[in-house]
Amino acid sequence: MRVLKILTLFLVIVVTGCAAPAKKDLSAFSSVAPRSILVVPSVNKTLDVDAPNYLLSTLTVPIAEKGFYVFPVNTAKFVLEQEGFYEGEQIHNQPPEVLAGLFGADAVLYVTINRWDAKYLVLAATVTVEFDYRLVSKDGVEFWKASQKMQYSPETTNTGSALGNLIAMAVSAAMTRAAPNYLPLTQRANQIVFVLGPNAIPDGPYRKLK
Amino acid sequence: MKDVGVKLVGLGVCVLLITGCASQGQLYKWGGYDALLYQSYKNPEKVVEFRAGLEAHIAAMEKENLKVAPGLYAELGTMYLQSGEPNKAILMYKKEREAWPESKGLMDALIKNTQKRAGDNAEAKS
Numbered sequence: 001m002r003v004l005k006i007l008t009l010f011l012v013i014v015v016t017g018c019a020a021p022a023k024k025d026l027s028a029f030s031s032v033a034p035r036s037i038l039v040v041p042s043v044n045k046t047l048d049v050d051a052p053n054y055l056l057s058t059l060t061v062p063i064a065e066k067g068f069y070v071f072p073v074n075t076a077k078f079v080l081e082q083e084g085f086y087e088g089e090q091i092h093n094q095p096p097e098v099l100a101g102l103f104g105a106d107a108v109l110y111v112t113i114n115r116w117d118a119k120y121l122v123l124a125a126t127v128t129v130e131f132d133y134r135l136v137s138k139d140g141v142e143f144w145k146a147s148q149k150m151q152y153s154p155e156t157t158n159t160g161s162a163l164g165n166l167i168a169m170a171v172s173a174a175m176t177r178a179a180p181n182y183l184p185l186t187q188r189a190n191q192i193v194f195v196l197g198p199n200a201i202p203d204g205p206y207r208k209l210k
Numbered sequence: 211m212k213d214v215g216v217k218l219v220g221l222g223v224c225v226l227l228i229t230g231c232a233s234q235g236q237l238y239k240w241g242g243y244d245a246l247l248y249q250s251y252k253n254p255e256k257v258v259e260f261r262a263g264l265e266a267h268i269a270a271m272e273k274e275n276l277k278v279a280p281g282l283y284a285e286l287g288t289m290y291l292q293s294g295e296p297n298k299a300i301l302m303y304k305k306e307r308e309a310w311p312e313s314k315g316l317m318d319a320l321i322k323n324t325q326k327r328a329g330d331n332a333e334a335k336s
Contacts, residue, residue: 104315
């Protein structure tokens with residue numbers, strides 16, 4: 001019975017959560033009303049040099065699906081490199097007006113990677129990603145921001161024997177250590193920030209048309 | 211049996227959690243764009259697959275008269291540019307500009323620069 005009560009409560013949260021999300025004030029967003037968003041390479045505060053590229057590959061789809069024109073991220077990266085900008089830090093230090101002007105964008109999305117790591121105890125592993133997101137208008141006004149942290153520890157199924165469990169945990173931790181998979185966590189963080197969370201961005205012009 | 215029932219409800223809740231709020235419906239077909247881009251960053255040799263994947267996806271979309279998702283024409287164009295095929299690149303940049311007016315500023319600049327570079331190369335050869 002207790003399980004059922006908990007489940008019912010959970011369902012209530014799910015249902016009301018969708019119906020009436022505690023939306024933050026998005027009037028700043030609405031007053032800028034961007035049509036197009038330039039996603040620039042991110043600032044990387046972690047030790048994983050691949051993190052910015054991997055993150056970049058996950059940002060287009062959720063934002064475009066919200067109804068905005070997203071500039072082709074790999075083409076934008078290529079153009080910036082032609083201009084001599086290779087590092088996220090260097091790009092984020094440029095005036096947003098200049099970047100937006102170079103591409104003809106209404107807004108620029110800056111993301112900073114704060115965490116992108118896998119930590120190991122003897123038999124357990126935890127994978128963590130954490131990002132700060134900022135949208136700045138072509139006039140240089142920041143009109144939206146969000147932060148998101150996601151964590152994952154592989155669950156191992158109960159094998160029914162202590163030794164079996166121990167081996168299952170060791171195998172799972174070893175596999176996570178060999179190839180920690182940051183992508184699902186990163187996609188989930190983006191989904192919460194742009195689509196599901198209380199601070200999700202409003203629908204863009206192509207979503208409204210539908 | 212009771213346990214199975216509880217597990218099923220739990221599964222249902224999880225599915226609702228993941229899909230429920232996001233059920234806005236997709237605007238575009240992406241043809242695996244994000245996964246292909248990720249793979250090409252992870253292993254630069256996979257850029258060949260990225261290019262072939264985008265070519266096939268765009269051809270399929272055009273055949274069905276469906277709108278190609280934002281940025282895909284341009285991304286393919288940039289791969290053509292990087293592999294020394296400026297004329298094919300320009301064609302893709304023009305398609306991006308036609309499909310997505312927001313891209314006009316960037317596409318105009320890319321087309322102009324690519325034409326100039328292609329011209330320089332032709333001069334150097336003659």
